[in-house]
Every structure is written in C-alpha cells, then in structure tokens.
Amino acid sequence: MSAGGTGSGLRVHHEGAVAHLVLDRPEKRNALDRQLADALAAAVREAGASESVRVIAISGEGQDFCAGADLAALERLLEEGASAHREDAAALGQVFLDLRSAPKATVAIVRGRALAGGAGLASACDLVIAHETAQFGYPEVRIGFVPAMVMTMLRRAVGEKRAFDLVGTGRTVDAREAERIGLVSRVIADASFDVEVARLLDGLSRTPPGAMAFTKRLLYELDGLDFRAGIERGIDTNVEARMTEEFREGVNRFLRRSSRGDA
Numbered sequence: 001m002s003a004g005g006t007g008s009g010l011r012v013h014h015e016g017a018v019a020h021l022v023l024d025r026p027e028k029r030n031a032l033d034r035q036l037a038d039a040l041a042a043a044v045r046e047a048g049a050s051e052s053v054r055v056i057a058i059s060g061e062g063q064d065f066c067a068g069a070d071l072a073a074l075e076r077l078l079e080e081g082a083s084a085h086r087e088d089a090a091a092l093g094q095v096f097l098d099l100r101s102a103p104k105a106t107v108a109i110v111r112g113r114a115l116a117g118g119a120g121l122a123s124a125c126d127l128v129i130a131h132e133t134a135q136f137g138y139p140e141v142r143i144g145f146v147p148a149m150v151m152t153m154l155r156r157a158v159g160e161k162r163a164f165d166l167v168g169t170g171r172t173v174d175a176r177e178a179e180r181i182g183l184v185s186r187v188i189a190d191a192s193f194d195v196e197v198a199r200l201l202d203g204l205s206r207t208p209p210g211a212m213a214f215t216k217r218l219l220y221e222l223d224g225l226d227f228r229a230g231i232e233r234g235i236d237t238n239v240e241a242r243m244t245e246e247f248r249e250g251v252n253r254f255l256r257r258s259s260r261g262d263a
Contacts, residue, residue, distance in 0.1 A: 008035055009024055010022070017054040018056075022061055023066055030118070031069060032121070036070075047102070054206075055104060055106075057109055058108050064112035065113065093149050095121065096121075096149060103212070104209070107127045107201065112134060113137075115139060119138055123153040123183060128178075132187055132188065132189050133174075134174070134178070136178045136183055136184070141169075151167060186200075211244075217237070218237045
C-alpha cells in the first residue's frame with residue numbers, strides 16, 4: 001500500500017487482511033496536521049478499494065492515540081483568510097467521510113489519550129476499542145475553539161445531553177465512562193489487550209466482504225430516514241444480499257453443518 005509514506009506522519013502495514021494505519025508523530029502526541037490528514041484519507045480510500053483488505057485499523061504510535069489538531073500548524077494559519085482555514089478543516093472532514101463510506105470495517109485501537117479531533121477520529125470508526133487506561137475528551141471550548149466536525153459523530157454516539165456535557169465542559173472521561181455513555185465499543189484490560197484486539201481484527205477479517213459492505217451501508221443510511229423508509233431500505237438491502245454468491249454459499253454451508261449436527 002502506497003498511501004502515507006515518509007514524512008507524512010502515517011505508517012501503513014498489513015497483517016493478513018488487516019490494513020494497519022498508524023499515526024506516527026509520537027513527539028506531537030500524534031496530533032493531526034494537514035499532511036497527516038491527507039495521508040489518512042488517501043490510505044483509507046486505498047484500503048477500502050483493495051480486494052485483499054477486509055479491515056482498516058487505526059492506532060497511534062507511543063503513549064497516546066491522538067491529541068487532536070496540531071496547534072502549531074493552526075498557528076501558522078492564523079493570518080490566513082477564511083478560504084485557507086476552510087481547506088484545512090475540510091482535509092480532516094474528508095477523513096471522517098472516507099471512514100464512514102469505506103466498505104470495510106474500520107476499527108480505532110485507542111491507548112492513552114484521544115482528545116478533540118483525536119476523539120473524533122476514533123468515533124468516526126465503526127468500532128472503538130479502548131485500553132483500560134484510555135481517556136477521551138473534547139477540550140476545544142477551553143481555548144476558545146469549537147469541536148465542530150467531531151460533533152456529528154459524537155451526537156450520534158451518545159445523544160444530545162451527554163454530547164453537550166462533553167463539549168460544553170471540555171472534561172475528560174476515562175475508558176469505562178466512555179463505554180457506559182456509548183462513545184466506546186469495548187474496553188479491554190491491559191493484560192489481554194493485544195491478544196483480544198488481534199482476535200477481534202482476525203474475526204472481522206473473516207467476515208464475507210459483501211455482507212460487511214451491505215451491513216455498514218445500511219446502518220449509516222438509516223440516519224436520514226424515518227421508520228417506514230428505513231424498513232423499505234432494509235427490504236432492498238435484504239434482497240441485494242440474497243442475490244450474492246456469498247449468501248448462497250453461506251446458506252449451503254450452514255445447512256450442511258446442521259445436517260451433520262455441527263450447528
């Protein structure tokens with residue numbers, strides 16, 4: 001995979017059908033600048049289009065997942081006009097859009113702190129797996145800024161009241177509270193973290209890719225639909241899935257196992 005590359009702040013490697021996208025700016029707590037955002041978006045798109053990739057995993061090098069936007073990079077833009085700021089913000093927004101639209105399962109593997117845009121990057125993934133000592137927060141308001149794009153994911157994940165509690169106070173929550181309120185999918189203890197993460201990624205990589213793509217597409221399309229339209233869209237997707245060779249093979253395999261008493 002060619003996305004990322006020297007100097008981008010992103011390291012990409014494969015383990016079987018899993019594409020690992022590693023934020024590699026530990027000296028900056030993996031803060032996001034324009035170069036890293038562009039590299040991430042390109043890597044997600046490339047992994048999403050690859051027939052050999054079934055899972056996209058995002059993690060951070062060093063002690064923290066991601067501290068959010070690189071404030072030093074933002075300082076260099078302070079005297080620029082609105083168009084330059086829009087272009088810079090849109091680069092990170094594109095990462096969120098690409099993660100949501102990727103036909104592969106996307107997994108954030110969070111150790112240490114995931115703050116501001118870093119918390120948004122995690123929540124843009126389909127699954128958020130947190131180490132027991134991980135922390136999450138949206139402190140932007142404390143420096144006169146707004147957690148603007150990340151609120152799209154946060155509000156969907158935790159609801160209005162909890163979302164405002166986080167963005168309005170800027171407080172940090174630990175992994176267990178993040179799991180309780182819906183910001184995190186699973187919390188895993190230190191002793192078994194690497195083993196459990198590897199097992200999860202392996203399991204996801206064995207899921208039929210067409211079924212995963214259909215499941216993910218429908219899940220997020222439901223955001224903009226009322227109940228009846230959601231059911232109708234579900235019917236359409238059900239029929240699409242039934243027409244695939246994956247489905248036929250899966251049904252036949254299940255029935256053969258059932259006849260042997262293995263199910």
